[in-house]
Amino acid sequence: MYKSLIMKNLVILGAGTSGTMMANHLVSKLPKKDWKIHIVDQYKTHYYQPGFLFLPFDIYNENQVRKEGKKFIPKGVEYHQLKIEKIDAENNLVELENGVLSYDILIIATGSKIAPQEVEGMHSKAWRDTIFDFYTYEGALALRNKLREFKEGKLVVHITEMPIKCPVAPLEFAFLADSYFDKKGIRDKVEITYVTPLSGAFTKEYSSKKLGYLLEEKNIKLETDFAIERVDYENKKIVDYIDKEISYDLLVTVPTNMGDEVIEKSGLGDDLNFVPTHEKTLQSLEHENIFVIGDATNVPASKAGSVAHFQSETLTDNILLYINNKPLKEEFDGHSNCFIETGKNKALLIDFNYEQEPVTGTFPIAGIGPLKLLKESVLNHWGKLAFRWVYWNLLLKGIPIPFVSRNMSTAGKNINK
Amino acid sequence: MIKTIKQIAINVNEEGYLTDFSQWTKEIGEEIAKENNIEMTDKHWQVISWIQEQVTVKKPLSIRGIKKSGVIDIKEFYALFPGGPLKVSTKIAGVPKPKSCI
Numbered sequence: 001m002y003k004s005l006i007m008k009n010l011v012i013l014g015a016g017t018s019g020t021m022m023a024n025h026l027v028s029k030l031p032k033k034d035w036k037i038h039i040v041d042q043y044k045t046h047y048y049q050p051g052f053l054f055l056p057f058d059i060y061n062e063n064q065v066r067k068e069g070k071k072f073i074p075k076g077v078e079y080h081q082l083k084i085e086k087i088d089a090e091n092n093l094v095e096l097e098n099g100v101l102s103y104d105i106l107i108i109a110t111g112s113k114i115a116p117q118e119v120e121g122m123h124s125k126a127w128r129d130t131i132f133d134f135y136t137y138e139g140a141l142a143l144r145n146k147l148r149e150f151k152e153g154k155l156v157v158h159i160t161e162m163p164i165k166c167p168v169a170p171l172e173f174a175f176l177a178d179s180y181f182d183k184k185g186i187r188d189k190v191e192i193t194y195v196t197p198l199s200g201a202f203t204k205e206y207s208s209k210k211l212g213y214l215l216e217e218k219n220i221k222l223e224t225d226f227a228i229e230r231v232d233y234e235n236k237k238i239v240d241y242i243d244k245e246i247s248y249d250l251l252v253t254v255p256t257n258m259g260d261e262v263i264e265k266s267g268l269g270d271d272l273n274f275v276p277t278h279e280k281t282l283q284s285l286e287h288e289n290i291f292v293i294g295d296a297t298n299v300p301a302s303k304a305g306s307v308a309h310f311q312s313e314t315l316t317d318n319i320l321l322y323i324n325n326k327p328l329k330e331e332f333d334g335h336s337n338c339f340i341e342t343g344k345n346k347a348l349l350i351d352f353n354y355e356q357e358p359v360t361g362t363f364p365i366a367g368i369g370p371l372k373l374l375k376e377s378v379l380n381h382w383g384k385l386a387f388r389w390v391y392w393n394l395l396l397k398g399i400p401i402p403f404v405s406r407n408m409s410t411a412g413k414n415i416n417k
Numbered sequence: 418m419i420k421t422i423k424q425i426a427i428n429v430n431e432e433g434y435l436t437d438f439s440q441w442t443k444e445i446g447e448e449i450a451k452e453n454n455i456e457m458t459d460k461h462w463q464v465i466s467w468i469q470e471q472v473t474v475k476k477p478l479s480i481r482g483i484k485k486s487g488v489i490d491i492k493e494f495y496a497l498f499p500g501g502p503l504k505v506s507t508k509i510a511g512v513p514k515p516k517s518c519i
Contacts (some may be wrong), residue, residue, distance in 0.1 A: 026429045161481055167517045197480060198517055199504040205431055207519035225501035227480040227491065241480075256481075271485065300477065302518045336518065350519060358519055 004203075007036045010319070011094055011103040013084055013262075015041035017049070018294030019109035020072045024398035025316040027074045038074055038101060039266060042083040047137055048391055050305065050384075055140035056147055057180045064388065066137070072396045073240070082412040084110070087266035089287050103143065105289050105319065108275055110163055110262060112303060113137075113293035116255035119160055121231035123255075130236060131251045134173060135165065143252065147180070152223055153249030158238060159196050159285055160228055163272075164257045164293055165303040168350075170194070171201060172341040173252060178218040179343035193221040195238070195246060200224050204357045207350075207396070210374050216340060255265035259296055275297035279354070280330035282315045289322075300354065301334040309395055310335045312375070313406040335408040337363075339384035347380035349373055353408040359415055364403035366412030373413065422448045434508055438472075439513030450509045453500075457509075461497055463488050465510045472512040478503060479515065 010030065012019045022357075023039050031036065051065035071080045083097040087106070094101045114135045116123040122131060131137035132146060157174045174194045181187040194215065196200055201215055201222055202208035215222055229241045239247045259273030267277050268286070275296035276285040284290035292310035293315050301307045314332045321328050335355030341347045349371050350358035362369040371383055394401060420429045420454070427440045435446055450457050467488045471478055480503070483494050484507060498505040507514045 161479055162515065162517065163477065168519060199501055199514055202519055203516040204519055205512070211519065225504065229491075242495045271481065300475070338518070340519070412449065 006034075008034055008104040009102060010035055010105045010107070011039050011101055012037070012039040012107045012109060013041075013087070013094065014109035014111055014260075014294075014296070015039050015043075015046065015069050015073065015079070016109060016111050016294070017305050018111070018296075019107070020046065020396050021312040021398050022107055022109065022293065022311065022315065023077045024072075024074050024396065025312055026319065027076045029316060029320060029330070032076065037077045038080060038103075039077055039142075040080045040082060040084055040096065040101070041069060042081065042097075043069065044081060045069060046174060046387060046396075050166070050391070051388060052134055052137065052140040053172055053176070055137075055368060056134055056143040056243055057142060057176050058148075059176075059299060060388075062141070062264075067392065078223050078402045081194055085265070086262065087268060089266065089268060092289065094234065097231065101164060105291070105313070105322070106287075107319075108263070108268075108284075108290060108292045108296050109294050109340070110260040110296045112257045112259050112274070114255040115258045116253075118256040118258075119231060120227055121233050122160075122253065124231065124233045126231075126233035126236075130249065131231065131253060135169075135257075146250065150250060154191045154193065154247060155250045155252065156193050156238065156246060156248035158194075158226075158228070158251060158253040159198075160253060160256050161197055161301060164254050166304055166338070168338060168340045170196075170252075170254050174220050175214070175218060175343040176341055177252075178220060179396075187219075191221065192219070193223060193246065195223040195226050197227050198224065203292055206357055206359055207374065210360065211348070218343065238334075257295075263296070270298055272298075278330075279334070280332050281318055281328040282311055282332060283318070283322075283328060291319065291322075299332075299334070302338070303337045304336055305391070305395070306337040309401075310337075310406045312398065313400075331407070332406050335406065337404065339380060339387065341381065341384060342376050343383050346376040346378055348376055349380045349383065351392075351408060351413070356408060356410070356413075356415070359413050362414040364414060366409070432508075432514075436511060438469075438511050439490040446509045446511065449511075453498075453505050453508070455505070455509070458497075460489070460493075463511075464494065464497065464506060468506055468510045469512060472510075476505065477515065482486065 045066050046069035048065045051060045054060035085095040128142045132143040181190045226240050237247050262272040263269035275292045277292040279299040293311050295303040318328045337351045339347050352358045361373040362373045453464045494502045504514045
């Protein structure tokens with residue numbers, strides 16, 4: 001037992017984007033004489049996950065998307081590189097592979113991951129032969145090697161079911177694939193099809209209106225309302241519940257996304273192992289001394305790094321309020337901010353929350369920008385590339401991003417459509 | 418936008434989804450179904466009630482959810498609401514269709 005008699009323990013599970021940010025925020029704010037902060041993660045490497053989109057196209061290399069996780073954990077936080085076996089919420093204990101950690105406050109930041117085994121025939125002999133994902137480091141690299149050799153045929157970019165981490169990533173993948181094959185001079189030999197279980201590539205009114213042209217411009221075919229039942233990997237077809245079939249030579253799928261299995265083992269999750277969480281305070285709905293952040297929650301915000309960043313500011317305040325027995329702030333508004341690559345060195349930027357759908361405008365400074373919302377621009381693309389530096393140097397360390405507030409600002413947005 | 422169904426004015430978005438669930442009645446649902454060439458049966462209404470319950474308790478709608486609903490299996494769901502069952506059934510139920518972030 002690591003428990004001490006006088007000190008209280010705050011335990012963070014997961015040292016990904018959310019967990020690392022929380023460690024950095026809290027280390028300077030929790031009184032050191034009363035609180036000991038622990039962070040637990042079984043993996044040594046911290047990945048810059050937005051970079052996985054660029055690996056398959058040889059835009060980024062391996063070293064640009066990975067660093068040693070420990071380097072980002074501040075002094076004064078005890079780092080346990082151990083597997084988490086189970087959370088015993090009734091007794092305020094976390095069972096680790098070689099011991100037990102007791103907690104007074106628990107922060108769950110265990111993220112989400114792909115579950116290709118959820119669809120028959122997906123995690124099959126053809127996995128990483130003709131069926132690929134790009135949501136894992138290994139998958140993105142395997143796909144890079146495949147694309148280097150790919151000369152012609154049908155590329156199908158596919159979403160299994162919602163919710164997924166970074167919901168725009170598959171669309172970005174299709175756009176970047178168009179640019180990639182164009183640059184190689186083989187675009188006319190590759191057919192690109194985008195397959196979604198939703199009613200369109202764009203499902204929000206304003207986005208469809210403003211961005212509907214993109215698929216046509218890039219000659220990307222669209223299949224909507226496709227709920228996959230199985231992959232017929234021998235005949236290279238995906239099949240839906242009404243026996244509709246789509247053939248592929250190369251299937252790039254976003255498998256079902258699920259929370260960590262430790263959530264399931266601990267009985268703390270929903271059908272997809274996401275933890276039921278108050279959407280504005282980020283407190284667990286079941287246990288008042290458990291808080292949840294990032295992809296691990298079931299809140300209806302996007303599963304994205306920017307969301308985790310905005311949540312971390314609210315959650316830090318709420319942890320301090322909780323410690324002082326004060327009511328929590330119902331503050332988090334679902335704020336999300338994402339660059340969307342559209343290929344040919346351009347990108348879009350969207351800024352939205354639970355209530356406000358993405359609209360056009362200027363960001364972050366109203367009326368000035370320099371970035372443009374919901375509109376393609378070269379500057380947005382440079383913004384996306386610059387974000388990798390921001391991630392490693394500001395975001396993970398909990399340093400605020402200039403001009404960007406935790407709650408979404410309506411200034412600079414064209415809200416009257 | 419305002420749409421008039423059976424002489425009742427209701428608020429809808431550009432795709433015809435109700436923007437205020439309090440305006441929904443079974444009659445309005447029935448008319449929207451007709452516009453989508455669907456004749457409502459008891460089974461249809463069971464699915465619509467289930468969808469409305471999910472939305473009330475803020476559970477996201479998905480095909481996985483339908484599979485576990487105990488109301489209907491996925492093949493039946495497609496047969497009852499042809500041409501994109503989630504987008505058609507949500508329109509009849511007077512609730513927003515499942516969306517992504519853009």
